[in-house]
Amino acid sequence: MSWExxxxxxxxxxxxxxxxxxxxxxxxRRPLSPQEIHARGRRIHPSLGLVSVYRALEVLExxxxxxxxxxxxxxxxxxxxxxxxxxxxxxxxxxxxxxFPGAEDLSGLxxxxxxxxxxxxxxxxxxxxxxxxxxxxSGPA
Amino acid sequence: MSWExxxxxxxxxxxxxxxxxxxxxxxxRRPLSPQEIHARGRRIHPSLGLVSVYRALEVLExxxxxxxxxxxxxxxxxxxxxxxxxxxxxxxxxxxxxxFPGAEDLSGLxxxxxxxxxxxxxxxxxxxxxxxxxxxxSGPA
DNA sequence: TCTCTTACTGAAAAAATTTTTCAGTAATAT
DNA sequence: ATATTACTGAAAAATTTTTTCAGTAAGAGA
Ligand SMILES: [Zn+2]
Ligand SMILES: [Zn+2]
Ligand SMILES: [Zn+2]
Ligand SMILES: [Zn+2]
Numbered sequence: 001m002s003w004e005x006x007x008x009x010x011x012x013x014x015x016x017x018x019x020x021x022x023x024x025x026x027x028x029r030r031p032l033s034p035q036e037i038h039a040r041g042r043r044i045h046p047s048l049g050l051v052s053v054y055r056a057l058e059v060l061e062x063x064x065x066x067x068x069x070x071x072x073x074x075x076x077x078x079x080x081x082x083x084x085x086x087x088x089x090x091x092x093x094x095x096x097x098x099x100f101p102g103a104e105d106l107s108g109l110x111x112x113x114x115x116x117x118x119x120x121x122x123x124x125x126x127x128x129x130x131x132x133x134x135x136x137x138s139g140p141a
Numbered sequence: 142m143s144w145e146x147x148x149x150x151x152x153x154x155x156x157x158x159x160x161x162x163x164x165x166x167x168x169x170r171r172p173l174s175p176q177e178i179h180a181r182g183r184r185i186h187p188s189l190g191l192v193s194v195y196r197a198l199e200v201l202e203x204x205x206x207x208x209x210x211x212x213x214x215x216x217x218x219x220x221x222x223x224x225x226x227x228x229x230x231x232x233x234x235x236x237x238x239x240x241f242p243g244a245e246d247l248s249g250l251x252x253x254x255x256x257x258x259x260x261x262x263x264x265x266x267x268x269x270x271x272x273x274x275x276x277x278x279s280g281p282a
Numbered sequence: 283t284c285t286c287t288t289a290c291t292g293a294a295a296a297a298a299t300t301t302t303t304c305a306g307t308a309a310t311a312t
Numbered sequence: 313a314t315a316t317t318a319c320t321g322a323a324a325a326a327t328t329t330t331t332t333c334a335g336t337a338a339g340a341g342a
Contacts, residue, residue, distance in 0.1 A: 008339085016337095017292095035328080048292085054328095054329070054330085070266060098258055100254055100258065102250055102253075105250040105253075118273065119271045120272045120277055125267070130262040131260065133259035133260065153319095156308080156319065176298090192300090192302095192320085193320060195300070196319085
């Protein structure tokens with residue numbers, strides 16, 4: 001099922017700002033802020049408004065098509081999301097973000113935490129930070 | 142070693158805003174935003190400025206005394222940090238945040254990711270979201 | 283293909299957050 | 313005590329995010 005169909009099925013329309021935001025993120029090599037998406041989006045479609053970028057990101061995130069990236073400094077970065085639950089691995093040098101699956105790998109840890117704290121764990125946020133292969137190769141970090 | 146000594150040793154001074162911010166977070170039952178910390182801090186020390194809250198949080202976070210909490214909505218929450226690496230478990234109903242250790246539990250997953258992606262993982266961010274025991278008990282979520 | 287309905291749009295204004303500037307203050311060392 | 317300078321609050325500036333609103337266009341149905 002295409003993303004257009006997924007949006008429609010969820011009751012949302014396929015509109016220009018949503019198309020443009022997705023296309024910008026497809027072409028991006030690192031997480032982009034709403035402002036950055038807006039700037040790049042205008043090169044594709046000059047009438048694109050910043051407000052629509054915010055609104056598009058909100059919808060696309062709910063639809064699971066876009067994923068927010070949390071970082072030490074700013075937490076306003078977005079990347080394209082693969083379907084289903086994924087984690088994110090970010091290069092601290094070039095900013096490249098890679099998704100990886102692995103919800104199951106946390107089940108042992110989650111069981112342990114549930115037993116010790118009495119919480120019932122429902123969701124989680126996991127991000128790994130490091131150096132990608134190219135960045136590891138090129139000179140001292 | 143007290144937190145005052147830790148600050149001094151790192152070259153920072155022990156000042157009123159830093160004291161107040163820590164005290165507010167000690168008394169808090171959930172992560173607080175800079176604005177909330179400022180409001181509560183003023184009840185302790187009315188001359189406390191908002192700018193100093195921002196600056197205090199920055200220093201205290203660097204010193205490892207305070208921890209930032211990332212959430213779906215806003216990522217501007219802070220809690221008191223236990224010494225060393227911890228993860229955070231947050232109740233989606235009452236907002237209560239609990240720290241828990243467990244860096245080692247991720248080593249298997251991290252090894253796997255490193256092998257598959259070529260990244261060298263240096264750090265990570267892990268937060269669990271769920272329901273605490275009291276909130277699980279009291280009525281339908 | 284031509285309506286109709288209304289989700290959606292961009293721009294402007296408003297609100298909220300965060301950073302910068304600066305003259306004065308107070309924490310630490312001597 | 314005195315000196316040094318990291319640090320302070322307030323105001324201003326910059327930036328980000330939300331709200332409002334009149335108009336537009338996506339998708340459904342004829
Ligand atoms: Zn890299
Ligand atoms: Zn965040
Ligand atoms: Zn709770
Ligand atoms: Zn950890």
